[in-house]
Amino acid sequence: SAVISQKPSRDICQRGTSLTIQCQVDSQVTMMFWYRQQPGQSLTLIATANQGSEATYESGFVIDKFPISRPNLTFSTLTVSNMSPEDSSIYLCSVFAPGGLGETQYFGPGTRLLVL
Amino acid sequence: ILNVEQSPQSLHVQEGDSTNFTCSFPSSNFYALHWYRWETAKSPEALFVMTLNGDEKKKGRISATLNTKEGYSYLYIKGSQPEDSATYLCAFSGGYNKLIFGAGTRLAVHP
Numbered sequence: 694s695a696v697i698s699q700k701p702s703r704d705i706c707q708r709g710t711s712l713t714i715q716c717q718v719d720s721q722v723t724m725m726f727w728y729r730q731q732p733g734q735s736l737t738l739i740a741t742a743n744q745g746s747e748a749t750y751e752s753g754f755v756i757d758k759f760p761i762s763r764p765n766l767t768f769s770t771l772t773v774s775n776m777s778p779e780d781s782s783i784y785l786c787s788v789f790a791p792g793g794l795g796e797t798q799y800f801g802p803g804t805r806l807l808v809l
Numbered sequence: 810i811l812n813v814e815q816s817p818q819s820l821h822v823q824e825g826d827s828t829n830f831t832c833s834f835p836s837s838n839f840y841a842l843h844w845y846r847w848e849t850a851k852s853p854e855a856l857f858v859m860t861l862n863g864d865e866k867k868k869g870r871i872s873a874t875l876n877t878k879e880g881y882s883y884l885y886i887k888g889s890q891p892e893d894s895a896t897y898l899c900a901f902s903g904g905y906n907k908l909i910f911g912a913g914t915r916l917a918v919h920p
Contacts, residue, residue: 697852724906735813736853736898736910785853789906792855797843798900798908800853 695720695790697801705807706776713772714804716786721766724789726798727759729782736785742769776808811835813901815911822889823919829885830914832899836880840904844873844884847913848895856884856897889918 696719706712716725727739739759740750748761762770773780787800814833822828834842841860847853857866862877870887886893896915900908 702850726906733912735912736900738907738909741906794855794858797855797858798906799855800845802850802852 694792695722695788695799697786697788697799699784699786699801699804701804702802703805703807705809708777708808710776711772711774712776712806713770714784714786716769716771716801718767718788720790722788722790723766725763725769726787727761727769727771728785728787728800730785731779731782739771739784773806776806778808781806781808811901811903811909813899813909813911815897815899815914817914818912819915819917821917821919824889824891826889826918827885827887828889828916829883830897830916832882832884832911834880834882834899834901834909834911835903836878838903839877839880839901841902842875842877842882843900843902843908844882845898845900846895847898853898886916889916891918891920894918 698717700715725742728736730736738751739754740748742748742761742763744763744766760772783803785800785803787798816831844856845853857873859875864875872885875882894917896913898913900910
């Protein structure tokens with residue numbers, strides 16, 4: 694299994710500002726994943742963060758808006774840049790790890806962001 | 810575009826009721842189907858990972874079935890308790906460590 698922590702747990706931000714979310718895993722993993730859930734919507738993958746290379750972004754997400762860092766095998770950050778109210782979401786990081794169910798995806802507790 | 814649908818969107822039941830909800834997913838390029846329970850302010854918790862057509866898995870009062878040929882999975886909760894109140898998510902995997910989630914079913918169990 695994997696234990697994941699995120700900071701901050703929640704924040705209220707003004708439009709036009711940026712917020713950096715931190716994700717810490719208790720074991721070394723090659724890939725870390727960043728998701729968001731907008732109100733009433735599905736959990737949607739933003740990007741995959743690989744240690745030692747550029748993050749891979751999903752369709753509709755760009756590096757200028759969501760820059761990601763991955764300095765080592767246990768840590769990653771996601772920045773939400775130049776925020777607008779549409780960025781109000783829950784942001785989660787996750788990793789795949791072996792566990793009692795076989796290999797499955799473990800999630801952090803999420804960062805609840807409200808943009809005014 | 811791969812689509813994962815969950816129904817109903819929300820459900821209110823009384824304590825002791827049994828309930829079930831549905832996850833529909835693409836029947837092609839199937840690798841695995843995941844079920845999660847997500848309580849407010851907590852991490853989503855993996856319940857089941859299902860890979861074989863006809864699979865049935867059980868964890869306490871919760872069980873799930875899988876039909877990969879027609880692209881659906883059912884989650885059943887027997888004798889619902891207030892602590893079962895959560896959002897239940899399913900996620901389709903076509904491989905490559907990428908999950909596509911449904912929007913979830915929000916379950917509220919009233920004492």
